[in-house]
Amino acid sequence: MDISPSTTAPPPPQDAQPKPISHKAAARGATRPGDRVFLGLSRGSGILLLLIMAAIAAFLTYRASIVLSKNEGNFLTTFEWDANAIPPYFGIAVLAFGTIVSSIIAMVIAVPIAVGIALFITHYAPRKLSGPIAYVVDLLAAVPSIVYGLWGALFLVPHLTGLFSWLDQFFGWTGVFEWQGGAPRSLLTVGILLAIMILPIITNVSREVFRQAPQMHQEAALALGATRWEVIRMSVLPFGRSGIISASMLGLGRALGETMAVATVLSPSFLINASILDPGGGTFAQNIASKFSEATEQGRDALIASGLVLFVITLLVNGAARAIIARRKEYSGANA
């Protein structure tokens, strides 16, 4: 395949990529009006995207600052949400707690299972099955969150009483799994539902990484007499570790910002409870969705303030995940 370009186009043999030339032509010699307009349009939309991001941060900060200056409570430590009152009294302590706890539960459940499924697809499933399974997992990533929410509220919740009473019976003494016997609409339920929801995305990303694991390493390990599990542990998992981490963080970003599934499943209460089976806590996104309809303008500003916190958290998590992926790209380039 190397031959045809060199024989058909001998004049510029030193330029394997034509882009530098065309770029120069576009930038300096953009004499043609069509080119100038087109470059302007496409650069303009790139800039528009940046502007939108900046505007999101700016407008949220602006509206949040209006209400935060009036807030009587401490935004970070107050355990109440009385944002419609004059003066408003609210804080995000409970929301932060609920968001973090439910996401941690979701990650603890989802990451091992997702890695298992990814390994199943790439290394364990019969070859004929692995394609369709991967396809189905792809499709499941497209199921809207509200459907997960509906299923969670009407199917999962009634089926969790058994698990909850079992946990209470045997692990109630830890305090974390104490259960007063209310409807199982607690942070644990949310965590389980979120875990199911983020399974597909974690599976997809880690599957891609496992698939790229160097075939030579695996064959070398096999040739030395390693079992399949040893091959995976010695050559696939080390290669895929950063991929798993970034996949998990992408999943975490989704779990943190998930709104409707949490809003339908959780019965929120503005207190922090040591037990994850009893009502207690809410999440940022859920609080916004459920408090929104009765919020005054000031109440909305307060919700926007909590949304700003969520925005910043997800930015950090996603940014970190992308940074890890980008770093891995360099490594894998060296490996390939």
Next chain:
Amino acid sequence: MSHALNTQTPPPAPSTLRGARLPKWAPYVIAAGSVAAGCGIGLAGGLDSRIQWGLIASILFLLVTYLLAAKVEGGRQAKDRMATSVVWVAFLLAVIPLVSLIWETVARGIKVLDGYFLTHSMGVLADTDVGGGIYHALIGTLEQVGLATLMAVPVGLLTAIYLVEYGRGKLAKAVTFFVDVMTGIPSIVAGLFILSFWILILGQGYSGFAGAMALAILMMPVVVRSTEEMLKLVPNELREASLALGVPKWRTILKVVLPTSLGGITTGVMLAVARIAGETAPVLLLVWGNPLINTNPFDGPQASLPLYIYQQYANSAGSPAAYDRAWAAALTLIILIMLLNLVARGIARWKAPKTGR
């Protein structure tokens, strides 16, 4: 392996190299046995949840496999079998909720999903009454998603073209980074942004258009990413050939690059549409919901399919009629999205760009 040779010196040397192995049917027998035992223990212990039966069965399966393999085949093989079983169990564990989700939606949704349901709105019906439909919500969803697509696709396409065809330097790097970051914005934050600037600051009312703007923000990065991937697949020889003939760069992009990658771009756009069609949170904040038919997305609250599901669930105080409608709407939404997905993937397969190799 060498000590296996030393300890087992008897004549058939090749077979001793492999050591003892469990027969091929062993895993199936163990699986059947542990499922039976799980059901038995569940019945005997009076456990009411089938999930617990399954858990008992899978733990039994793991234990028995490990112990048997450790006894017959040795530690390393036992670990290997353990890992295989764990991976299978992980897969089955994940399949259960996902299959159940689809099953429940289809089984419960099919009850009221018929022609009447698709062609009538809720009108003045109370949420607890039987009857009513999703016509207004379908119209709302189609209009909002359509408007969002109209806004997001040109911007997304042009940005991708900028990144692939022109992009060098700091601006392109910044755009790439923020497109990545934008992919992770929670939908509710996009909704809050439009709320703060369109409704609170500009003083506009709730409308389908406000929701469409938030949806467009969610859609743009997806379109940019997928289009970028597709444009990168277009072989450089095509660009060179066109430029060498003296065709201006913009016409090269419009007439050569874009048509070559059109199939892939269409797929990406349709997947993005499928993604935003199910978004509820921004619609809840910006479109507000409306039981009546409102065909004008620029004026007044509209309905939308995902929002309809949520409201039927949340505002009905447990009325079975409303739950039936919610399931039926969920089924409609899933069918819509799956159709979009299948068609998109069909186009991708059909028009897969030739990479020149």
